[in-house]
Amino acid sequence: VSCDAIPEATVLTATDNCNSEVTVVYLEEQTGQEEGCASEYTITRTWTVQDCAGNVTSHTQVITVEDNEAPELVSTLEDITIECDNVPEVPTLEFVDNCSPNVTQTSFEETSTFDGTDSDYTITRTWTVTDDCGNVAEFVQNITVTVKTSVTEIADSKCIDDGEINLNDYLANQSEEGTWEVTQGNVVLSEDGSFDPSNLSLGDYVFTYTSPNNGCLSSTIVTININDDCVVLPCGQEDVVISKAVTPNGDSWNEFFEITGVESCGFVANVKIFNRWGAKVFESNNYANDWNGVSDGSTFGGAKRLPAGTYYYIVILENSGLKPFTGAIYLGTK
Incomplete structure (x- = not known):
């Protein structure tokens, strides 16, 4: 019995x-x-x-x-369908056995069919447990995941005599698995994502960079207007000074994210700032050195003070002929 x-x-x-x-x-x-x-x-x-x-x-x-009955699951475990940015954490499950006082989880395995495209995929979670007499049970949860793509759009203009353009300079975060694609214009990209504009027809060229991001996709669309409005500039790349830290604590030091050194050149600065997940937290097409760590509401649904940490910027000086400036900025509160 x-x-x-x-x-x-x-x-x-x-x-x-x-x-x-x-x-x-x-x-x-x-x-x-x-x-x-x-x-x-x-x-x-x-x-x-x-x-x-x-x-x-x-x-x-x-x-x-x-004792020939395997343990049973007490917790609720259901197959679900979810968006890629809302995949739940692995739950802690509770098991019970009809005879043995002890149930031991011997293994947990999680596999994913995510292939880096916008196709739906499946995450399979498998728990294996055993009782004191070696009766083994396996419990499986299948999570169907729909892929979302977060899109960042960047516009710039370049003169045909500006030299080689490297599209990776426009990225806040470059991934080893990311790829560039020409979506508008007759231009051939090199393996490192660069091209020479000197022999191109004037006009707009659109490039799309797609990369996996924690089971979702991130897409950066870069539109570059190739023109012949080449101007000898009085200001160079080495003259631009960009803040490395912002500490808006009222002590008059590093209160704002500042771009200095080229004030006399009359450049208009386009600024985008992203958090470490690639989400845009601030954007200005005519930046006035006035960002102090407050979100402009485009990401969080309302302006709010951002937490301390490392953020990433893209600075484009319009009509400067200079490459985009990218880097990290530390936001502190003390």
């Missing part, structure tokens, strides 16, 4: 042809229990009766107790 289905001992009575009253003596013994599997054993039940003349009669029942 199963360990949770052991029958109660039957109460037996006896009669004797000479003695009007005889007493049945009941004895129960358990044997064969192993230290690692205490829920498998043998019960021997013996009923013995003896009359006054010493005549003895006995009856024996042998019950073999087995």
Whole structure:
């Protein structure tokens, strides 16, 4: 019988042809229990009766107790469909066994069919557990994931005599798995994402960079206007000074993210600032050195003070002929 289905001992009575009253003596013994599997054993039940003349009669029942049922899941575990930016953390599950007091999780495995494209994929989570007697159970959750793509759009203009253009200079975060694609214009990109504009027709060229991002996709669309408005500039790349830290604490030091050194050149600065997940937290097409760590509301649905940490910027000086400036900025609160 199963360990949770052991029958109660039957109460037996006896009669004797000479003695009007005889007493049945009941004895129960358990044997064969192993230290690692205490829920498998043998019960021997013996009923013995003896009359006054010493005549003895006995009856024996042998019950073999087995534990052959695997543990069961107590927690709720359901297959779900979810968007890629809302995949739940791995839950802590609770298991129970009908016989063994201990249930041990022997393994957990998570696999994903995400291929870096916008196709839906499946995350499969598998828990394997066993009871004290080696009965094994496996519980599986399938999560169907729909892919979302976060898009960042950047516009710039370049003169045909500006030299080679490297599209990676426009990226806040470059991924080893990311790829560039020409979506508008007749231009061939090199393997490192660069091209020479000197022989191109004037006009707009559009490039799209797509990369996986924690099971989702990130897309950067760069539109570059190739023109022939080349101007000899009085200001160079080395003259531009960009803040490395912003600490808006009222001490008059590093209160704002500043771009200095080229004030006399008359450049208009386009600024985008991203958090470490690639989400845009600030943008200005005519930046006035006035960002102090407050989100402009485009990401969080309303202006708010951002937490301390490392952020990443893209600075484009319009009509400067200079490459975009990218780098890290530390936002502190003290």
